[in-house]
Amino acid sequence: LAKTTQPISMDSYEGQEVNITCSHNNIATNDYITWYQQFPSQGPRFIIQGYKTKVTNEVASLFIPADRKSSTLSLPRVSLSDTAVYYCLVGDKRGTGKLIFGQGTTLQVKP
Amino acid sequence: SAVISQKPSRDICQRGTSLTIQCQVDSQVTMMFWYRQQPGQSLTLIATANQGSEATYESGFVIDKFPISRPNLTFSTLTVSNMSPEDSSIYLCSAMTASTDTQYFGPGTRLTVL
Numbered sequence: 708l709a710k711t712t713q714p715i716s717m718d719s720y721e722g723q724e725v726n727i728t729c730s731h732n733n734i735a736t737n738d739y740i741t742w743y744q745q746f747p748s749q750g751p752r753f754i755i756q757g758y759k760t761k762v763t764n765e766v767a768s769l770f771i772p773a774d775r776k777s778s779t780l781s782l783p784r785v786s787l788s789d790t791a792v793y794y795c796l797v798g799d800k801r802g803t804g805k806l807i808f809g810q811g812t813t814l815q816v817k818p
Numbered sequence: 819s820a821v822i823s824q825k826p827s828r829d830i831c832q833r834g835t836s837l838t839i840q841c842q843v844d845s846q847v848t849m850m851f852w853y854r855q856q857p858g859q860s861l862t863l864i865a866t867a868n869q870g871s872e873a874t875y876e877s878g879f880v881i882d883k884f885p886i887s888r889p890n891l892t893f894s895t896l897t898v899s900n901m902s903p904e905d906s907s908i909y910l911c912s913a914m915t916a917s918t919d920t921q922y923f924g925p926g927t928r929l930t931v932l
Contacts, residue, residue: 750822751910
């Protein structure tokens with residue numbers, strides 16, 4: 708399974724756009740990239756998933772370059788409630804389906 | 819999306835006892851998994867719960883300590899056996915939906931072993 712590398716922590720202010728980049732140099736052909744958000748004492752919450760190029764939903768965008776060795780989660784206009792840990796994972800969802808969690812990025816949004 | 823519930827949500831147990839955690843999904847799923855999250859740490863995959871057969875365990879986890887059942891497509895149990903204080907963690911189940919191949923997580927079971 709491909710290992711991912713993310714910044715340990717990031718700070719931002721309310722209303723700003725936040726971009727969290729994840730490195731996954733050993734991503735396999737069948738791997739998808741998935742991002743989760745976790746608040747204290749809760750299970751991870753699915754944010755977005757993609758294979759290549761750009762994916763957008765109602766809460767975030769995911770940018771994946773052509774070589775797929777990295778990806779960037781973009782959160783538009785963050786609020787205090789976006790303070791959480793964000794995990795980037797890669798895995799073959801149609802194979803074993805296993806997701807191996809790294810340390811994640813702790814995002815602190817300040818007023 | 820899938821709604822996943824876990825029972826109990828939390829428990830305090832005595833050393834040497836066992837606790838069974840239940841995981842129920844409200845829709846058809848293909849795969850189910852169990853994770854452990856120790857305080858302040860990331861999630862660690864314990865095993866894949868296979869329907870009708872023995873679970874597939876990750877390195878460092880064994881069936882005698884963490885027996886898992888999955889009698890049907892939407893239900894699984896994890897037992898933490900012969901508990902010690904080191905087993906104090908949050909245990910989470912997850913499931914991959916059949917429709918979107920997206921993995922969703924339950925709210926977790928907070929276990930404290932005294």
